[in-house]
Amino acid sequence: MKRRVAITGIGVVAPGEPGAKAFWERITSGSTATRPISFFDPAPYRSRVAAECDFDPVREGLSAQEVRRLDRAAQFAVVCAREALADAGLHDGDLAPERTGVSLGSAVGCTIKLEWEYAVVSDAGRLWEVDPAYAVPHLYDYFTPGSLAAEVAWVAGAEGPVTVVSAGCTSGLDAVGHGCELIGEGTADVVLAGGTDAPISPITVACFDAIMATSNHNDDPEHAMRPFDRTRNGFVLGEGAAVLVLEELEHARRRGARVLAEITGFANRSNAYHMTGLRSDGKEMAEAIRAALDRARLAPEEVGYVNAHGTGTKQNDRHETAAFKAALGAHAYDVPVSSIKSMLGHSLGAIGSIEIAACALAIEHGVVPPTANLREPDPELDLDYVPLTAREKRLDAVLTVGSGFGGFQSAMVLQRPGTAA
Amino acid sequence: MSEFTIDDLKRILRACAGEDEAVGLDGDILDSGFEELGYDSLALLETASRIEHEVGVAVLDEEIGEVTTPRQLLDLVNGRLVQKV
Amino acid sequence: MSAVVTGIGVLAPNGLGTEEFWSRTLDGVSGIGPITRFDASRYPVRFAGEVPGFTARDHLPGRLVPQTDRMTQLALTAADWALLDAAADPGDFGEYDMGVATAASAGGFEFGQKELQNLWRLGPRHVSAYQSFAWFYAVNAGQISIRNGLRGPMNINVAEQAGGLDAVAQARRMVRGDTPLVVTGAVDASLCPWGLVAQLPNGRLSTGDDPRTAYQPFAAGARGHLPGEGGAILVVEDAESARRRGAPHLYGEVAGYCSTFDPAPRTGRPPRLAAALRGALADAGIDAVDVDVVYADGAGVPELDLAEAEAIAEVFGRNGVPVTAPKSMTGRLNAGGAALDLAAALLSIRDGVIPPTAGVTGPDERYGLDLVTGARHVRVGAALIIARGYGGFNAAMVVRRCPPAAPRPARAAAVIQGEGT
Numbered sequence: 007m008k009r010r011v012a013i014t015g016i017g018v019v020a021p022g023e024p025g026a027k028a029f030w031e032r033i034t035s036g037s038t039a040t041r042p043i044s045f046f047d048p049a050p051y052r053s054r055v056a057a058e059c060d061f062d063p064v065r066e067g068l069s070a071q072e073v074r075r076l077d078r079a080a081q082f083a084v085v086c087a088r089e090a091l092a093d094a095g096l097h098d099g100d101l102a103p104e105r106t107g108v109s110l111g112s113a114v115g116c117t118i119k120l121e122w123e124y125a126v127v128s129d130a131g132r133l134w135e136v137d138p139a140y141a142v143p144h145l146y147d148y149f150t151p152g153s154l155a156a157e158v159a160w161v162a163g164a165e166g167p168v169t170v171v172s173a174g175c176t177s178g179l180d181a182v183g184h185g186c187e188l189i190g191e192g193t194a195d196v197v198l199a200g201g202t203d204a205p206i207s208p209i210t211v212a213c214f215d216a217i218m219a220t221s222n223h224n225d226d227p228e229h230a231m232r233p234f235d236r237t238r239n240g241f242v243l244g245e246g247a248a249v250l251v252l253e254e255l256e257h258a259r260r261r262g263a264r265v266l267a268e269i270t271g272f273a274n275r276s277n278a279y280h281m282t283g284l285r286s287d288g289k290e291m292a293e294a295i296r297a298a299l300d301r302a303r304l305a306p307e308e309v310g311y312v313n314a315h316g317t318g319t320k321q322n323d324r325h326e327t328a329a330f331k332a333a334l335g336a337h338a339y340d341v342p343v344s345s346i347k348s349m350l351g352h353s354l355g356a357i358g359s360i361e362i363a364a365c366a367l368a369i370e371h372g373v374v375p376p377t378a379n380l381r382e383p384d385p386e387l388d389l390d391y392v393p394l395t396a397r398e399k400r401l402d403a404v405l406t407v408g409s410g411f412g413g414f415q416s417a418m419v420l421q422r423p424g425t426a427a
Numbered sequence: 428m429s430e431f432t433i434d435d436l437k438r439i440l441r442a443c444a445g446e447d448e449a450v451g452l453d454g455d456i457l458d459s460g461f462e463e464l465g466y467d468s469l470a471l472l473e474t475a476s477r478i479e480h481e482v483g484v485a486v487l488d489e490e491i492g493e494v495t496t497p498r499q500l501l502d503l504v505n506g507r508l509v510q511k512v
Numbered sequence: 513m514s515a516v517v518t519g520i521g522v523l524a525p526n527g528l529g530t531e532e533f534w535s536r537t538l539d540g541v542s543g544i545g546p547i548t549r550f551d552a553s554r555y556p557v558r559f560a561g562e563v564p565g566f567t568a569r570d571h572l573p574g575r576l577v578p579q580t581d582r583m584t585q586l587a588l589t590a591a592d593w594a595l596l597d598a599a600a601d602p603g604d605f606g607e608y609d610m611g612v613a614t615a616a617s618a619g620g621f622e623f624g625q626k627e628l629q630n631l632w633r634l635g636p637r638h639v640s641a642y643q644s645f646a647w648f649y650a651v652n653a654g655q656i657s658i659r660n661g662l663r664g665p666m667n668i669n670v671a672e673q674a675g676g677l678d679a680v681a682q683a684r685r686m687v688r689g690d691t692p693l694v695v696t697g698a699v700d701a702s703l704c705p706w707g708l709v710a711q712l713p714n715g716r717l718s719t720g721d722d723p724r725t726a727y728q729p730f731a732a733g734a735r736g737h738l739p740g741e742g743g744a745i746l747v748v749e750d751a752e753s754a755r756r757r758g759a760p761h762l763y764g765e766v767a768g769y770c771s772t773f774d775p776a777p778r779t780g781r782p783p784r785l786a787a788a789l790r791g792a793l794a795d796a797g798i799d800a801v802d803v804d805v806v807y808a809d810g811a812g813v814p815e816l817d818l819a820e821a822e823a824i825a826e827v828f829g830r831n832g833v834p835v836t837a838p839k840s841m842t843g844r845l846n847a848g849g850a851a852l853d854l855a856a857a858l859l860s861i862r863d864g865v866i867p868p869t870a871g872v873t874g875p876d877e878r879y880g881l882d883l884v885t886g887a888r889h890v891r892v893g894a895a896l897i898i899a900r901g902y903g904g905f906n907a908a909m910v911v912r913r914c915p916p917a918a919p920r921p922a923r924a925a926a927v928i929q930g931e932g933t
Contacts, residue, residue: 050636052488103775104787114648115619115670120710124628127709131632134625135551135705138712146714146902149707150617150846151649152671156903160776165784168773168905169678170670172616172649180667187685209628212636213644217472218488275608276657276666281579281645282469290663293608411645412654414666443640445574465575472641473578480638 010426011186012258012265015094015251016363017086017200021057021244021350024066026089029360030367033375034396038349040242041227045206053220055227056206057244057351061085075144077116078204080157082247082356087161087198094251095263096196103165107194108155110249111171111181111201113355113410115151118207123148158198158249166194175410176274177201178248178358179418183272185252195257201359202247211243217282219319229379231352233316233345234323234391236384241317244351248359250366267366270403270426271302271419279413284321288329291407291415295333298417303427304403306334309341309419311374311399313361313406314391316345317352322409327387329407329415342399344392348378358408358416365404365420372400428482431504433457436497439477444470457498468492474500484508515684515766516914518759519598519747520855521590523699525561525740525842529593533852534859538887540870542841544723544738549703556719557712559726560703561740561843579642580655581620582741587652587699588659590745595660598747599760600693602661611664611694612653613682614745615675617846620647621702621710628706656695656745664691669847672901673809674771676743676850677909681769683748692753697854698847701741711739714902716813724871727844729810729837730817730883732876737812740839743848744855755917763858767894768796768910775904785906786823789896792908793827798894800828803910805866805884807853807897810837811844820898821879830880834888838867850899854909857895861913865889 020029021039032039039057048054059082063073066085076084091097123145127136147153152170159168167188171181178201185199214220221240223230231242258265275290275297299306312334315326330338346364347357368374373396380393402425408416428435437452446452447465456464461471471494475486484507486494494500520530525543527533536543543561552558568577568585571592577585595602602610624647630638645651650668657666665686669678676698683696702711711717718736720726727738748766749759770791772784793800806828809820824835838856839849860866866888875883894912901907 052636103781104772104784108773112670113650121628123710124625124706125632128629128632128706131629131634133705134629135554136709138555138709141709141713143713145710145712149702149710150670150672150902152617152675152901152905153903155671156773156905159773159904163775163779165773165775165781165787167678167771168671169675169771172668172670173666174645174648174650174654177650184667184682191685208636209631209639209643212631212639213627215636216476216639216641217469217644219644274665274667276612276654276663278657278661278663280467280658281651281654283467410650411648412650412666413657414650414654441574443578445576445578447575448573469579469641470575476637476641 009190009192010255011189011269012253012255013250013267013366014253014258014263014265015090016366017089017093017249018360018363019059019061019082019086020246020360021059024059024061024085033346033349033364034373036376036378036394036396038228038378040230040351046208051211052215053211053222054224055221055230055242057242058206059245076157077119077148079112079116079202080154082204083110083154083158083202083249084161086200086247086249087158090249090251091162101163101196103163105166105195106162106164107166107188107197108159108164108168109171109181109185109197109199110155110158111177111355111359112151112154113172113174113177113203114205114210116148117205117210119148121207121209154202162198173414174412175354176358176408176414176416177355179408179416180274182250182359182362183418186269186272189252189254195254197252198249199252200247200249201356203354203356204245205354206243206245214243231318231348232379233318233348233377234384234387235380236382238318240319241347242351244353246353246360247356248363250363265423267369267420268423268426269418270421271298273297274414274416277413277415282411284325286324286328288325288332291326291329291409292332294415294417298419302419304419306337308403309405310401311368311404312341312343313365314343314345315407315409316347323387327389330389338389342374342392342397343389344375344377346375361406362418365406368404369401369420369422372398374399431482431501431508433497433501436501439474443473443477458496460495478504513688514751515687515748516751516754517746517763517858518749518754518761519594519600520763521593521597521745522855523563523586523590524742524852525563528566537838537841537856537867538865540868542870544843550705555708557708557717559723559738561738562703563742579646581623581646583620583699583701584652584655586701586742587745588655590699591656591695594745594747600747605693608664609692610662611686611691612657612662612666613679613686613694613696614653615669615679615698615847616649616652617672617675617700618702619649620651621707622704623647625704625706652699662695671905673846673850673899674901674905674907676847677897677899677907678771680766680854680909684766687748687750692750694748695745696748697743697745697851699743700846700848703741716811727812727840728872729812729840729869730875730879730881731872734812734814734817738843740843740845743845744851762914764861764911765914767912768792770795771907773904783819785820786826788906788908789823789827792896792910796910803833803894803896804890804892805860805895806833806835807857807895808835808837809898809900810839821881825880831882833882834866834884835881836866836884837869840869840871853897857897857911860892860895864891
């Protein structure tokens, strides 16, 4: 019999207050978490806005050792993993270690620690032959970010397959997709899957400055990220994490777990075109969507909501609008499409998982979160992008997509429990 | 620097964005399209940044998207150089 | 449905290209020497396995060189060679029939160090536009996809050394799905001052002052390993489709795989490496006696060597199977090292020879290993490759000789006849 994948627990650290509840309230209220960068002096940068998490690791229960050892991205992941397990009603000893896995997405790993430790050993860039005397004990954990998945494995006591999936900005989606594969093929019964990134550091901000991917609406930080709007000029860098408890459906049923949603389809494709550029036809994303729907055995007309990648770059919003039309046909014009990045910024390898969490909660609550800051529609973009205000709607099937550097395009289908084929 | 020449531009292009061997930069490329020469928008951003640091002339974000040939880029940079002097 | 390796591309410290690497490996020629890529005189580790004589411009288009780290240049070249070896022309495959599944350990570190220095010394406007993708973990996969027009699914694993096998397992999943050909494997390279200093705190690098003895896996005098650069890119295909298109080499079948994760040290639970070995054998449907050689992880750190030897003995018995670790000639290449071991294992099958753990005259008796220290000629039908990733990652993979092509089923002919009548 086919093994099906249920989401039974959610943990989220998103910009603003941590926790899945605060996250859901924010994205349904339409209020944005974008603000001037506070982590360092942003004055020399082109884009000086970010979506930061109000995250106090001690208040979130991390020990002094964890605070010292863990990069911010790892701290997010650990806190999310604990929330997700509690949400799933799983306690120490409930999981069979060898049947439990971890698949954690991250685009840039432990970038904050790596950059600051670099600054120390290089004496702020003065030395090419950097000074080993200042290397901190856990530097190797930052060097190779498998450590992020290892920390989550320790939280869950997982001893099955454990990996980081690092596919750039689709990491969060691809990691959950990989988690579904592990359950589907029978390698694991439970997988903690999600994504984490804490990229708000000088080097990341400088990178996106250099390619003008980020918004320079610096004088209006709360409204800087404007997906699908005529005045959009790029994304706002965000940070955060989401970890989901993925569970084989029968396993969840046997223990009487609440099932939030089923993940019934996932696929990804590459455009083989450009590391950062997108063709306007959205062809490969459309193909990923078709393949994901096919695996879910759903017709395009059955999709009740599309969670867009919606980064608010000129290129992206055209690209995915074309992809939705190509994959969903006439239904693209009827289905609500929104970008929660408008409120949370773009947290690279984390956001795909955060968006899956949003989709699961949207199904549970029957609410479509809006696209904030969409005040001046772009005549070229003619779908229903749910501007400004959330909408009540019963959702049986939702689609979420991601697009990232390297030309990667990913799509996933979630369905209300009991409605999947 | 009093004038930013086509040779300066070729040197910068080769250093920061490389050279497409199918086309090459050796001939008269003043009016060839950057695209035709194998350079995408990232290559031009990189080039503009290098020009800024070497010549001290900034090419604005919105301008770099408009420039399509080496001649246009030289004119833009040299126009600024004259203003500076 | 079986997944077979049809193409191999190798860039290793002891050889550019598969055959050069292989003949030198069999001859016990080491690629380890003093670090030449930067002045390492102030560092406690002064030897490494550098890929010699590699000039990116000789192998790659001029436009690609300035935008890529050395790691990616090596990976792109290895991918070119692997596809050439497989005689796979992307034009002969369907639009989405070729995928990419690679692993990474540390991203484009040397490129990253240059840009970090530009940022910290000169300011954000001096950071290259190419930094946005040259240093992230997905870069090799993206560039390989773009250069070769591979538009099917993609995935990137990060689990240090173990990731190299995880990636090939992912390639097998894709092949078993709907993707007939996948470019997989891994190449790592981070031999720059910052890359070396970031590795020092893991406490596993050898500070030996003789390049011939500094890295001696399983030797009584083992004192750590040396870093290295390079790896292998492989072409994995569906066996039937490879035969149909007349693929020139069927190096072997990716027959079994398992990955496990060690519990946190404080739990007192036993390590999980032996379980990974057993899992890979079970997945391949073979017994320990069917394995003709084990390619060990060979960390060269006494307690890690002991743990690995115990796991091998638990599954195969003491001195129960020939064990080799040719990485004593290359240094540890992280994910690239696991892929390189896999390539060597396939060549062992092809040529009926086990390469030596060069540099080790005799293993420490307490390990109970039949360590191969001089090339041993013996028929190899199946090989087991072990890769352990820092932090607790264990992966094991079984490759075996491809069975001869099944005779053309008579039934098919009958159907055709039937249709004709």
